[in-house]
Structures are given as C-alpha cells and as structure tokens.
Amino acid sequence: xxxxxxxxxxxxxxxxxxxxxxxxxxxxxxxxxxxxxxxxxxxxxxxxxxxxxxxxxxxxxxxxxxxxxxxxxxxxxxxxxxxxxxxxxxxxxxxxxxxxxxxxxxxxxxxxxxxxxxxxxxxxxxxxxxxxxxxxxxxxxxxxxxxxxxxxxxxxxxxxxxxxxxxxxxxxxxxxxxxxxxxxxxxxxxxxxxxxxxxxxxxxxxxxxxxxxxxxxxxxxxxxxxxxxxxxxxxxxxxxxxxxxxxxxxxxxxxxxxxxxx
Ligand SMILES: C[S@@+](CC[C@H](N)C(=O)[O-])C[C@H]1O[C@@H](n2cnc3c(N)ncnc32)[C@H](O)[C@@H]1O
Ligand code: SF4
Numbered sequence: 001x002x003x004x005x006x007x008x009x010x011x012x013x014x015x016x017x018x019x020x021x022x023x024x025x026x027x028x029x030x031x032x033x034x035x036x037x038x039x040x041x042x043x044x045x046x047x048x049x050x051x052x053x054x055x056x057x058x059x060x061x062x063x064x065x066x067x068x069x070x071x072x073x074x075x076x077x078x079x080x081x082x083x084x085x086x087x088x089x090x091x092x093x094x095x096x097x098x099x100x101x102x103x104x105x106x107x108x109x110x111x112x113x114x115x116x117x118x119x120x121x122x123x124x125x126x127x128x129x130x131x132x133x134x135x136x137x138x139x140x141x142x143x144x145x146x147x148x149x150x151x152x153x154x155x156x157x158x159x160x161x162x163x164x165x166x167x168x169x170x171x172x173x174x175x176x177x178x179x180x181x182x183x184x185x186x187x188x189x190x191x192x193x194x195x196x197x198x199x200x201x202x203x204x205x206x207x208x209x210x211x212x213x214x215x216x217x218x219x220x221x222x223x224x225x226x227x228x229x230x231x232x233x234x235x236x237x238x239x240x241x242x243x244x245x246x247x248x249x250x251x252x253x254x255x256x257x258x259x260x261x262x
C-alpha cells in the first residue's frame with residue numbers, strides 16, 4: 001500500500017502468490033502448490049490486513065487497486081469481489097478508480113473475465129510474453145500463441161481498458177524477428193503495452209542455464225539496438241514509453257504504474 005507523496009495518489013496492491021507452474025525466468029513471489037489452496041483462509045487474511053492498513057491511513061481516497069502475482073487470474077472471482085467490497089468499506093473510492101487484475105492468457109482464465117468484471121475489475125493485463133510459438137515454449141508458458149491472441153480479443157471485448165506484456169531480448173532473438181513481432185503486437189494493442197527486456201535473476205532456472213553457457217543471450221549492443229527499435233516502433237504507432245517498459249496512447253497510461261514508479 002503506497003501513498004505517492006508527489007501527487008497525492010493512493011493505491012492498494014493485492015498479491016496472489018500462486019501459479020500453475022513456475023516459469024524458468026521468473027523471480028517473482030510466486031509458488032506452485034500441488035495441494036488445493038485454502039482460498040477462504042487467504043481471504044480472511046486479506047480482510048484482516050486491509051483492516052490493519054485502513055486504521056493507519058484514514059481519510060484516503062483510493063485511485064488504484066491492483067491484483068498482481070503470481071497469477072491472480074487463478075483466484076475465485078468471489079474472493080476478488082469480497083476484497084473489493086472490504087476496500088470500499090474502509091476507504092472512499094475515486095469515481096475513475098483503476099482496478100486491474102493480472103491474468104495469464106489461457107482459455108480457462110479468459111473464461112472467467114466476465115465474472116471478474118462483475119466482481120468490479122475494470123482493466124486486465126495479460127502475460128502474453130511472445131507471439132511466436134518456439135520462444136513461448138522456451139519461456140515455459142502454458143498457453144499457445146492462438147490462445148493468447150484469443151484471450152487478448154476476449155479481454156478487449158469485455159473491458160474498456162486492457163494491456164498485454166511481451167518479453168524481448170530473449171535467447172537467439174534477432175532485430176528483424178523482434179521488428180516483425182512487435183509490429184504485430186502494435187496492431188493488436190488497444191491503448192497500452194508492457195515491453196520488458198528479459199532479465200536473468202539469481203535463483204531462476206535461466207540463471208543456472210546462463211551460468212552453464214546454455215542460454216545464448218543477446219550481447220549488450222544487440223540489447224541496446226532492440227531497446228532503441230522498441231522506442232522507435234512504439235512512438236511511430238502513437239504508443240510512446242511513459243515509463244521504462246510501459247507504453248501507452250496518451251491518457252491510457254496505467255495509474256498503477258504511474259503511482260508505484262514515481
Ligand atoms: C507478475 S509478472 C506475471 C503475471 C502473470 N503471472 C503472467 O505470467 O502472465 C508480470 C510480468 O513481468 C514480466 N517478467 C517476469 N519476469 C521477468 C524477467 N525475468 N524478465 C523480464 N520480464 C519479466 C512478464 O512479462 C510478466 O507478464
Ligand atoms: S511469470 Fe507469471 S506465471 Fe510465470 S511464474 Fe512468474 S508470476 Fe507465475
């Protein structure tokens with residue numbers, strides 16, 4: 001929970017720390033559980049935690065609520081609804097509040113988008129990661145390119161605002177391949193895109209592979225060229241960077257990103 005001293009924005013971040021599988025590049029606080037998760041116990045804990053922070057932040061107005069992960073699109077929409085009702089009981093909510101949920105683009109999760117909207121979510125960000133089959137498989141993702149595209153389309157038809165994430169500067173990636181993939185992404189995007197250069201984090205499978213010389217990462221010059229190409233293509237498409245990895249049409253910037261990165 002962060003209050004941005006520079007502009008008075010106030011937001012609440014809700015973390016769901018579970019995933020169906022662990023991606024080899026990911027060092028987020030995300031865990032795979034093979035036994036069922038006691039979602040109700042978690043819900044009670046979120047409710048208690050919200051009460052605790054509400055007592056410390058009286059009189060605030062909430063401009064951003066963000067469900068991040070892990071994979072919050074594995075949460076029961078009813079859990080999301082109760083958390084949002086609890087937030088509304090403790091604080092006033094801005095009329096133009098952004099309530100975002102991070103989702104993985106599998107068909108199962110896309111099937112829940114309507115229920116999330118009914119629960120109060122008004123924006124989703126989808127972890128597409130790549131629009132090409134081979135890199136997607138190497139990134140250990142559980143969705144296909146077709147499933148990801150379908151999920152983006154479903155999200156765009158249900159929510160007024162949505163975004164998707166891609167990872168670039170991947171092993172073996174060339175400038176021309178990225179130009180082609182990013183141009184395709186820019187045709188699909190409605191107002192916002194997150195474009196992250198792959199970072200190799202200690203404790204991940206990619207870290208060990210790189211240490212063993214088995215992960216042919218782009219060198220610094222190619223990474224720089226990939227970054228510059230990203231800036232050029234996004235700007236030409238009217239989606240300039242407003243933060244290091246986030247691009248939006250004017251007015252479509254994510255309030256969550258503005259709040260936390262400031
Ligand atoms: C909290 S994570 C993931 C949300 C969701 N579980 C998913 O995977 O789609 C948010 C985003 O961070 C990016 N990311 C995670 N690890 C990364 C890494 N090592 N390098 C670059 N981007 C990364 C991915 O694009 C991911 O979608
Ligand atoms: S990238 Fe997303 S799905 Fe993969 S382990 Fe990290 S949080 Fe989970």
